[in-house]
Amino acid sequence: xxxxxxxxxxxxxxGFHHDHPSADVIYSELREKDPTISxxxxxxxxxxxxxxxxxxxxxxxxxxxxxxxxxxxHYHFVCDCCGKVFDVPMQAAETLDEAxxxxxxxxxxxxxxVFHGICDxxxxxxxYSA
Amino acid sequence: xxxxxxxxxxxxxxGFHHDHPSADVIYSELREKDPTISxxxxxxxxxxxxxxxxxxxxxxxxxxxxxxxxxxxHYHFVCDCCGKVFDVPMQAAETLDEAxxxxxxxxxxxxxxVFHGICDxxxxxxxYSA
DNA sequence: TAAAAAATGATAACAATTATTAATTTATAT
DNA sequence: ATATAAATTAATAATTGTTATCATTTTTTA
Numbered sequence: 216x217x218x219x220x221x222x223x224x225x226x227x228x229x230g231f232h233h234d235h236p237s238a239d240v241i242y243s244e245l246r247e248k249d250p251t252i253s254x255x256x257x258x259x260x261x262x263x264x265x266x267x268x269x270x271x272x273x274x275x276x277x278x279x280x281x282x283x284x285x286x287x288x289h290y291h292f293v294c295d296c297c298g299k300v301f302d303v304p305m306q307a308a309e310t311l312d313e314a315x316x317x318x319x320x321x322x323x324x325x326x327x328x329v330f331h332g333i334c335d336x337x338x339x340x341x342x343y344s345a
Numbered sequence: 346x347x348x349x350x351x352x353x354x355x356x357x358x359x360g361f362h363h364d365h366p367s368a369d370v371i372y373s374e375l376r377e378k379d380p381t382i383s384x385x386x387x388x389x390x391x392x393x394x395x396x397x398x399x400x401x402x403x404x405x406x407x408x409x410x411x412x413x414x415x416x417x418x419h420y421h422f423v424c425d426c427c428g429k430v431f432d433v434p435m436q437a438a439e440t441l442d443e444a445x446x447x448x449x450x451x452x453x454x455x456x457x458x459v460f461h462g463i464c465d466x467x468x469x470x471x472x473y474s475a
Numbered sequence: 476t477a478a479a480a481a482a483t484g485a486t487a488a489c490a491a492t493t494a495t496t497a498a499t500t501t502a503t504a505t
Numbered sequence: 506a507t508a509t510a511a512a513t514t515a516a517t518a519a520t521t522g523t524t525a526t527c528a529t530t531t532t533t534t535a
Contacts, residue, residue, distance in 0.1 A: 218532070392492090
């Protein structure tokens with residue numbers, strides 16, 4: 216990764232935020248300071264920075280949304296290699312909402328817990344890197 | 346919500362799955378049984394069924410992916426009204442990965458914990474229903 | 476300072492999802 | 506049972522979010 220002024224701008228602009236903006240928000244804001252920056256450049260650098268662990272992308276799995284028939288509260292395991300999603304039938308940790316409420320100014324209705332890792336099917340033969 | 350054969354098919358087809366498919370997977374599978382069903386119908390009914398709590402949509406927030414500058418492990422609070430995302434600076438629950446490992450056949454590398462609810466800004470004036 | 480590698484801006488292409496609309500199906504009230 | 510109203514459908518256009526392409530410019534290397 217070579218230096219680029221635009222990448223630095225993207226990282227700096229994201230750093231101003233405490234509200235987890237989307238790519239187009241960063242783009243709109245940057246256009247005011249740098250009227251020639253391209254939307255593709257913003258997407259490209261957000262992706263690069265996230266892949267290099269400099270920033271973080273928040274998403275459930277990349278690509279399309281998933282659906283499940285089981286509406287009983289339960290947790291999930293996502294394979295970061297193949298993208299498969301598995302149910303985790305462990306006991307829900309009721310105390311988490313209570314513990315979180317100390318840090319949140321708002322009404323908590325519940326939580327989602329997603330474990331990440333590599334599933335048995337993928338094992339160590341993984342080439343994916345979303 | 347009136348009865349419809351197609352909606353029943355969508356719900357039944359999702360019920361066969363234990364791997365949390367996307368809309369187009371359900372569509373492809375249904376086309377074999379019902380060659381005239383439309384992709385829009387599948388999307389429409391998955392959305393309706395999820396809104397009515399019959400099935401569940403798995404996503405972080407609807408719409409575009411979000412980004413954050415803070416790469417230190419921490420949790421999040423999502424307002425289901427306005428979609429805003431807040432950091433939750435509570436202590437990470439290390440024991441969760443250990444507890445989950447009993448139920449997962451694969452290598453766990455970590456977890457994401459997302460609290461849901463209504464933020465103070467939205468309070469009870471919420472009209473959103475993704 | 477010239478050559479090689481990487482990044483950019485502009486835009487086309489692609490992917491995921493929703494909106495539109497005329498026709499059909501389902502429910503309701505005779 | 507039957508006419509009417511309401512809901513749903515298939516087909517497809519439109520929208521949104523994101524990535525790919527490519528000629529040009531910038532950064533690094535020699």
